[in-house]
Amino acid sequence: MKGLKATLILILTAAMILMGSGLSMAAKPILIGGSLPLTGKFAETAKWIARGYRYWAEEINKKGGLLGRPVKFIIYDDESNATKAVTYAEKAITVDKVDLLFGGYPGTAARAVMPVAEKYKMVYVSMGGHMKSFSQGYTYSFGGPPLMGEWWYLGFMDWMKTIPKKDRPKRAAVFTMNNPIGASLLDSMKTLEKDLGIKIVINEKYNLPLPDATPLIMKAKQMKCDILFSNGFFADGVMTMRAAKALNYNPKAIVQGVGSVIPAWTKELGKDGDYVFSGTALHNKLKFPGNKKLNEVVKKRWGLPAYPVYFGFGYCWMQTLQQGVEGAKSLDQTKIRDWLKSHEVHTIAGNFRFDKRGLPKPYNYLTQVIDGRVELIWPLSVRTHDPVYPKPHWK
Amino acid sequence: MARRGRFRPRRVPSRTGDRNVTGILVLQSVISGLMIGAIYGLLGVGFSLVWGAMKVINIAHAAFAVLGAYLAYFLLKAFGVDPVLGFFVILPFLFFGGMVVYRFLIFPVMRARDIVVSSMVLTFGCAIVIENFISLIGSPDPRVFTTRYTGRAFFLGPFAFQWPQTVGALMALAGMAVLYVFLKKTHTGKALRASWQQPEAARLYGINLRRISMIAFGLAVASAGLGGIAMGFVYSFDPHTHNLWLIYIFLVVILGGVGNVLGTALAGLLIGLLNGLSLAFFPYQWVNVITFGMLILILLVRPAGLFRSEV
Amino acid sequence: MLRVSDLTVFHGHLMALQGLSLYLEEGEMVTVIGSNGAGKSTLLNTLSGLVSPRSGSIRFEEREVAGMSPEEICGLGIVQVPEGRKLFAGMTVLENLEMGAYLPGARRRFRREVERVFEKFPRLKDRRHQVAGTLSGGEQQMLAIARAMVALPRILMLDEPSLGLSPLMAEEIYGVIRDLNRDGMTILLVSQEVHVALAMASRGYVLENGRIVREGEGKALLRDPGIRSAYLGI
Numbered sequence A: 001m002k003g004l005k006a007t008l009i010l011i012l013t014a015a016m017i018l019m020g021s022g023l024s025m026a027a028k029p030i031l032i033g034g035s036l037p038l039t040g041k042f043a044e045t046a047k048w049i050a051r052g053y054r055y056w057a058e059e060i061n062k063k064g065g066l067l068g069r070p071v072k073f074i075i076y077d078d079e080s081n082a083t084k085a086v087t088y089a090e091k092a093i094t095v096d097k098v099d100l101l102f103g104g105y106p107g108t109a110a111r112a113v114m115p116v117a118e119k120y121k122m123v124y125v126s127m128g129g130h131m132k133s134f135s136q137g138y139t140y141s142f143g144g145p146p147l148m149g150e151w152w153y154l155g156f157m158d159w160m161k162t163i164p165k166k167d168r169p170k171r172a173a174v175f176t177m178n179n180p181i182g183a184s185l186l187d188s189m190k191t192l193e194k195d196l197g198i199k200i201v202i203n204e205k206y207n208l209p210l211p212d213a214t215p216l217i218m219k220a221k222q223m224k225c226d227i228l229f230s231n232g233f234f235a236d237g238v239m240t241m242r243a244a245k246a247l248n249y250n251p252k253a254i255v256q257g258v259g260s261v262i263p264a265w266t267k268e269l270g271k272d273g274d275y276v277f278s279g280t281a282l283h284n285k286l287k288f289p290g291n292k293k294l295n296e297v298v299k300k301r302w303g304l305p306a307y308p309v310y311f312g313f314g315y316c317w318m319q320t321l322q323q324g325v326e327g328a329k330s331l332d333q334t335k336i337r338d339w340l341k342s343h344e345v346h347t348i349a350g351n352f353r354f355d356k357r358g359l360p361k362p363y364n365y366l367t368q369v370i371d372g373r374v375e376l377i378w379p380l381s382v383r384t385h386d387p388v389y390p391k392p393h394w395k
Numbered sequence B: 001m002a003r004r005g006r007f008r009p010r011r012v013p014s015r016t017g018d019r020n021v022t023g024i025l026v027l028q029s030v031i032s033g034l035m036i037g038a039i040y041g042l043l044g045v046g047f048s049l050v051w052g053a054m055k056v057i058n059i060a061h062a063a064f065a066v067l068g069a070y071l072a073y074f075l076l077k078a079f080g081v082d083p084v085l086g087f088f089v090i091l092p093f094l095f096f097g098g099m100v101v102y103r104f105l106i107f108p109v110m111r112a113r114d115i116v117v118s119s120m121v122l123t124f125g126c127a128i129v130i131e132n133f134i135s136l137i138g139s140p141d142p143r144v145f146t147t148r149y150t151g152r153a154f155f156l157g158p159f160a161f162q163w164p165q166t167v168g169a170l171m172a173l174a175g176m177a178v179l180y181v182f183l184k185k186t187h188t189g190k191a192l193r194a195s196w197q198q199p200e201a202a203r204l205y206g207i208n209l210r211r212i213s214m215i216a217f218g219l220a221v222a223s224a225g226l227g228g229i230a231m232g233f234v235y236s237f238d239p240h241t242h243n244l245w246l247i248y249i250f251l252v253v254i255l256g257g258v259g260n261v262l263g264t265a266l267a268g269l270l271i272g273l274l275n276g277l278s279l280a281f282f283p284y285q286w287v288n289v290i291t292f293g294m295l296i297l298i299l300l301v302r303p304a305g306l307f308r309s310e311v
Numbered sequence C: 001m002l003r004v005s006d007l008t009v010f011h012g013h014l015m016a017l018q019g020l021s022l023y024l025e026e027g028e029m030v031t032v033i034g035s036n037g038a039g040k041s042t043l044l045n046t047l048s049g050l051v052s053p054r055s056g057s058i059r060f061e062e063r064e065v066a067g068m069s070p071e072e073i074c075g076l077g078i079v080q081v082p083e084g085r086k087l088f089a090g091m092t093v094l095e096n097l098e099m100g101a102y103l104p105g106a107r108r109r110f111r112r113e114v115e116r117v118f119e120k121f122p123r124l125k126d127r128r129h130q131v132a133g134t135l136s137g138g139e140q141q142m143l144a145i146a147r148a149m150v151a152l153p154r155i156l157m158l159d160e161p162s163l164g165l166s167p168l169m170a171e172e173i174y175g176v177i178r179d180l181n182r183d184g185m186t187i188l189l190v191s192q193e194v195h196v197a198l199a200m201a202s203r204g205y206v207l208e209n210g211r212i213v214r215e216g217e218g219k220a221l222l223r224d225p226g227i228r229s230a231y232l233g234i
Helices: A001-024 A043-062 A082-094 A108-118 A154-158 A180-187 A192-196 A214-222 A232-246 A261-274 A291-302 A311-326 A332-341 B020-056 B061-080 B083-109 B117-136 B163-185 B187-197 B199-204 B208-236 B240-256 B261-280 B286-301 C040-048 C070-076 C093-100 C104-108 C112-118 C123-126 C136-151 C167-182 C192-198 C218-223 C225-232
Strands: A030-036 A071-076 A125-127 A142-144 A172-179 A198-205 A227-231 A253-256 A276-280 A346-349 A349-355 A365-370 A373-378 B153-154 B161-162 C002-011 C016-023 C029-033 C054-059 C078-081 C153-161 C186-191 C203-209 C211-217
Touching: A001 C218, A030 A082, A030 A349, A043 A071, A043 A311, A043 B261, A071 A082, A071 A192, A071 C054, A071 C192, A082 A108, A108 A142, A108 C123, A108 C186, A125 A311, A154 A192, A154 A365, A172 A180, A180 A227, A180 C218, A192 A198, A198 A214, A198 C136, A214 A232, A214 B020, A227 A232, A227 C078, A227 C203, A232 A253, A232 A261, A232 B161, A253 B083, A253 B240, A261 C192, A291 A311, A311 A332, A311 A346, A365 C112, A365 C203, A373 C153, B020 B163, B020 B187, B020 B208, B020 B240, B020 B261, B061 B117, B061 B208, B061 B240, B061 C029, B083 B117, B083 B208, B117 C104, B163 B187, B163 B208, B199 C070, B240 B261, B240 B286, B261 B286, B261 C167, C002 C040, C029 C040, C029 C192, C040 C070, C040 C078, C040 C153, C040 C186, C054 C136, C070 C078, C070 C186, C078 C104, C093 C112, C093 C136, C104 C112, C112 C123, C112 C136, C123 C136, C136 C167, C167 C186, C167 C192, C186 C192, C192 C218, C192 C225, C203 C218, C211 C218, C218 C225
Parallel strands: A030 A071, A125 A142, A172 A198, A172 A227, A227 A253, A253 A276, C029 C186, C029 C203, C078 C153, C153 C186
Antiparallel strands: A276 A365, A346 A349, A365 A373, B153 B161, C002 C016, C002 C054, C203 C211
16 A cells, blocks of 8 residues: 555656656756655654755745756655665665755654765765764764754753752753653753752653653652653643643743644643743744745745744755755765865754764754743844743643 | 532642652552553453454554544534533444444455455555544644643542543543443343354354444444543544554453453553553563563463453 | 255355255154265255355245345244354353344243243253353253254254263253154254164155265164165164
8 A cells, every 4th residue: 555655656756757857958957866754654744844845946946946957856755664765765866866865854764864875975964863873974964954852952951041040940850751862852951950950859751652640740749849841742741731730730940842842732732831941953933034934935835824843944954955065066975065064054943064973063942832832032042032930830 | 520620739748758759659650550541441342342243453443543532622622512522422423434334344355265364454444544534634733632621630638630531531431331231231242242252153043243243343433432532531642643552452452362351451451550650660661571571471371361261 | 844945055166965855844853864074064054044055945834045144044933053052152051042032033032932941951040140161061052952942943953963972961962852843843953873863853864975865764764774884884
């Protein structure tokens, strides 16, 4: 069934390429290939990445193309399977002979494709697979920007430093889901005690799916923890928030790992989802050029108030790759790589300089949900709203 | 229930002695585990029913559960119908929908040489169709029930019971009780058990296997819907959630004995208990090791499941 | 009462019954004997409607039964006690009986019928809440017969009722069958125990490879030298 789907997508893609090449015989298009999980459990997110890619292509083709040539995507469906992502990356490089690679999703797929890109000396701009994937000595891979669990709470930490010590929370309850993402979130709060003087009183992990958050919240309340880190996903985050309300647990701050930045959080939780802090590497409220236009496009085409974060990521990775190609004035992968390593790129997520590993300087934006909207709190330069701290008590 | 549920949570007696904290927490975790376990149990019982009655492994069982949760969510959002009442609204749709699915999808493959495999392929397809159908009419975003008693709890001694979880668990227990009484006490329920124990003899005495299987499938789908709504009180759900739920259904059914309703219900509680205890008691890494270790041991020692495999 | 003519049944490509004809009068006990694989069980299953005949007719009191569903046939009163008993092993004695009286007609008269059956098999009454799988072999066979009795049979067909029973127990079961016949029940008995069956029955048919090769009065067949050498080893 899935095989059939993949075949159909291939045929359609092929048909589109043929039609496209017929229309613009003048310049041979630049082929950009790779795979995304268009079906399977990551399909929803990947769909938005693909839309971001396609919108970028549309925009650049309207302006006369990349290096004067139109761009075309060959997007295979890896069915949310990292092994297939590798196969399709090889196929794109060796069979389709693509000119450029695009970044895959999620981190596991990106991490698996990075060595392939290195082997064939192809520049690979993606989210990467957390810090480990960038410490393997790959030279052609860039996190432009990356999604780094290890940096996740940088924005929060930096902001908390601006709070007078006496007003800071003293005792932290940390509940972390038992998976690699949870582990990297934990990594990002290593300096909580040293830098901020917040003592981690409870540090527990749980398996997904979390059966019930009541015992966790009960423990946090009994241990008098005045800050709660819920290092989990949407589902367990919702459970934690609701248990905190039910037990009338009122810490000074609640920090949610992943999930509070997506629209469902405010839509489904309503007021109960307010005042939760989280991090993000990209946000549609950022002031960097391009964000406003993307929001308008998404509003017009899909009726959403602003672009979903993965639409932005897709677009942003292409911005980085585009600047590398234009900077190098060539499709020579090594030249693109060397240009990217020596120049600053300007994207909707911010301005980045890449180090030897292909990573920008560690950064992360602090967000807080205020009145049902995700606001940017830190760094000060991107702030859209003053933080609400300490968190008001449950009503 | 909702109206009386407007309790102001009383102050939790806060004791600083670490032992008390731990003791209460362990019991609190047991409570939490049993509540979710009851829901796993109900989902497993419905799955078992279909397996027992027609030797069909219904991969779509959890997808029907998610469908039930979505229908209840829709009723809640659009008309403010509480999901408990919502279940009774959607019950006939699920029941007759299940019968239609059986009659036009499952029954035609019942004559295939290998029912187990062909039904797995077929119901896998069903699951994908349901998943895509939900994504299509709703959006694929995660959903949660927000009722008047969401975010409220009542206390029994030092133990907290969140209303939504409690309602979900009670629904699951009621569902299991209804299925049990149906199988044990009603004429049709007995005929169902008879036809899965001795299909040929059942036919000899006038039991129409097609009709009885159709009813069983309808009931299973309805119970899946109930289980899905109960799950919805505890978890958020999205069109893909059924994959996760299915793993637990398998676990519960294998542990409880395929086709064994009472055993499956008990296995659900047991798995919930283990999960609950994992929060408070033993190191988190052990939970899956223990659960699956237990599973392997049981399959080696008692391949028919932990409990006597009688219906 | 029952008239089977020219019945042909296939199992896939194999011919299981070939132009078979037999008849059964009200109140008679008729036996069909034959070795393993001769087609005896196929015959009963065809009469019960579990297997559809390729051709031929089965008339029950002027009504054509061939092609009817097992449900309809059972409702008409052609009831089988299957080979190997096929009890609902996980259900109690009483529940097994309830399932025998599954159809509406039988269900309405269940209370009365079950009392009669319990009179005949007092041991089943004592164990009515016991799970059928835990009964002894003889009790299980009694239950199988009792289950068919509450279905209100007009013709009772028994397939190897003594299979797997001790000689003593088998004798008891045959006694029960004789009693039933004496009380007026029409019986079609299929058995490998040729001697007992022929001695009991008023008439007998000999089935070989799906065909009737001989028929006649039970006692006459018992004296037949061919049958004596082929089935009785004398």
